[in-house]
Amino acid sequence: MKEYTPEQIKRKADELRLHVIEMTTAAGSGHPGGSLSSADLIASLYFSVMKHDPKNPQWEDRDRFVLSKGHVAPVLYAALAESGYFPVKDLVTLRKMGSKLQGHPVRGKVPGVEMSTGSLGQGLSMACGIALAGKMDKKDYYTYCLLGDGELQSGQNWEAAMFAVQYDLTHLIAFVDRNRLQIEGDTEKVMGLDSLTEKFLAFGWNVYEIDGHNIDHILGAVKVAKANKEGPSIIVMNTVKGKGVSFMENNAGFHGRACKPDEYEKAVKELKEALQ
Amino acid sequence: MTQKLAQRNYYGKALAKLAETNPNVIAMDADLAGSTKTSEFRKVAPERFVEVGIAEQNLIGIAAGLAASGKTVFASTFAVFASGRCWEQIRLALAYPKLNVKVVSTHCGISVGADGASHQALEDMAIMRALPNMVVISPADAYEAYAATLAIAEYDGPVYMRLGRADVPVLFPEDVKFEIGKAKVLRTGTDVTLIGTGQMVALCMEAADMLEKEGITADVIDMSTIKPLDTQAIVTSVSKTGCAVTAEEHSVIGGLGSAVSEFLSENMPCPVTRIGTRDTFGESGDPDELFKKYGLTAEDIREAAKRSIGMKE
Numbered sequence: 001m002k003e004y005t006p007e008q009i010k011r012k013a014d015e016l017r018l019h020v021i022e023m024t025t026a027a028g029s030g031h032p033g034g035s036l037s038s039a040d041l042i043a044s045l046y047f048s049v050m051k052h053d054p055k056n057p058q059w060e061d062r063d064r065f066v067l068s069k070g071h072v073a074p075v076l077y078a079a080l081a082e083s084g085y086f087p088v089k090d091l092v093t094l095r096k097m098g099s100k101l102q103g104h105p106v107r108g109k110v111p112g113v114e115m116s117t118g119s120l121g122q123g124l125s126m127a128c129g130i131a132l133a134g135k136m137d138k139k140d141y142y143t144y145c146l147l148g149d150g151e152l153q154s155g156q157n158w159e160a161a162m163f164a165v166q167y168d169l170t171h172l173i174a175f176v177d178r179n180r181l182q183i184e185g186d187t188e189k190v191m192g193l194d195s196l197t198e199k200f201l202a203f204g205w206n207v208y209e210i211d212g213h214n215i216d217h218i219l220g221a222v223k224v225a226k227a228n229k230e231g232p233s234i235i236v237m238n239t240v241k242g243k244g245v246s247f248m249e250n251n252a253g254f255h256g257r258a259c260k261p262d263e264y265e266k267a268v269k270e271l272k273e274a275l276q
Numbered sequence: 277m278t279q280k281l282a283q284r285n286y287y288g289k290a291l292a293k294l295a296e297t298n299p300n301v302i303a304m305d306a307d308l309a310g311s312t313k314t315s316e317f318r319k320v321a322p323e324r325f326v327e328v329g330i331a332e333q334n335l336i337g338i339a340a341g342l343a344a345s346g347k348t349v350f351a352s353t354f355a356v357f358a359s360g361r362c363w364e365q366i367r368l369a370l371a372y373p374k375l376n377v378k379v380v381s382t383h384c385g386i387s388v389g390a391d392g393a394s395h396q397a398l399e400d401m402a403i404m405r406a407l408p409n410m411v412v413i414s415p416a417d418a419y420e421a422y423a424a425t426l427a428i429a430e431y432d433g434p435v436y437m438r439l440g441r442a443d444v445p446v447l448f449p450e451d452v453k454f455e456i457g458k459a460k461v462l463r464t465g466t467d468v469t470l471i472g473t474g475q476m477v478a479l480c481m482e483a484a485d486m487l488e489k490e491g492i493t494a495d496v497i498d499m500s501t502i503k504p505l506d507t508q509a510i511v512t513s514v515s516k517t518g519c520a521v522t523a524e525e526h527s528v529i530g531g532l533g534s535a536v537s538e539f540l541s542e543n544m545p546c547p548v549t550r551i552g553t554r555d556t557f558g559e560s561g562d563p564d565e566l567f568k569k570y571g572l573t574a575e576d577i578r579e580a581a582k583r584s585i586g587m588k589e
Binding site for chain 1: 302324329333334336338343345347364365373374375
């Protein structure tokens, strides 16, 4: 596998962002805001952190990734296509009739998608199950899981949080895309989550809080988490919803709607400038 | 005196056998292993037993992750919780991706008795049957429950199986076979088809005895798979008898009675009378008294048979 430098990963993340804008605009719907906030993590995972083989998606020693916040499927699909799981030209079929790229990820439909998600609050449990299977089978693979911050309002996550500690799932590393916005606005006004770090510490996890747009932070935190000999790890990433497109940043309105034509032109221009 | 055995005990025995014979099988529970009898698996293969605590939604998510990693998973708790608390988890995590998890519930129906309505699942077959890709099984006795447990372990896909708590009459020999989607004809007659599931099959047999004394003969079918429904068995019998009665320890809404009625009304309309609870919750009480109050006795099935026969043209 090609070795990517942090600068190259950052560039990949911006390429994924560009795909996200193109895909969701072509679809006329989708969830660009959270896709943009998690692009740096997704690029870091697929182009540096994870051991995986796009030519052999079922390779049994691969690292696994569960996208608990399934609505940011566009950024996952973009990373899978850029990795070589399927042609990049398929990306614009997102959300269209007959496409494998359903509005939310479906296991068995898209090479590289491990679990069906989209109903929030379930992915961490699934990731725990995969990590437990690896532990039972004495495998070395890691299971990564991306959680939205809003979905942590759902109780099932905390059932899974207890489970991961009880079963000492050292090879489970979760991430929270802490962009502080959900559909109804500020997470702290809708149903407060602070402090996620203290909550997970209280549950017994190894917790790291980082800048989720800093590739060095992401790679460094994963490295430290992998060195842990006890317990699961979670990396709380402080992020900006809509990151990379000025008028989408910190704008809850782009949680679940695509760009209009004029917005699209502006967004593409900004992202292409970033890629210059 | 008819021999009586509890289905859950034979589920436990079958799990213990699977623990010995199939290293790929995992059993899971949500703090009820001693009651559901997954404890029998734990005795043999503690390293492949997964306790999740009182957390049914997590139970299903963990099961999905294990199944996605190639395991055959049996996840158990009481029927109310197994079907209701985590229905949407079962929908997304198991049924949609067709993962190899068997949700096996115990303590179904009002025969749970004293615990009352909170613990008496009368809707589970309805909500499980509505899920695409889901197989729904309800064995008639303990030996059929044993055979069904081994059979579903061989099937690659999601299954919901409901079992009772109490001892129920033995209908089959110990080595009875079970095939998913295949009904069993236990008795033949010409006037009415009695289709039962779960412990109601034994009551259908009793009702058939009573009817015979009145000169009425009945086919009795053990519909141990609710989905996929053995429509061939229904056609064969009803084309002869011209009417049917369904009997289940479950609401008449959405379960066996609905499945049979839906099939017959679309394909060969004929009188059908459904025995089951009629859009009501149960309550605490002695199971026999509850069966009387909620219209689930052999006498109720007998009267239903006469009603169906009376409605024939």
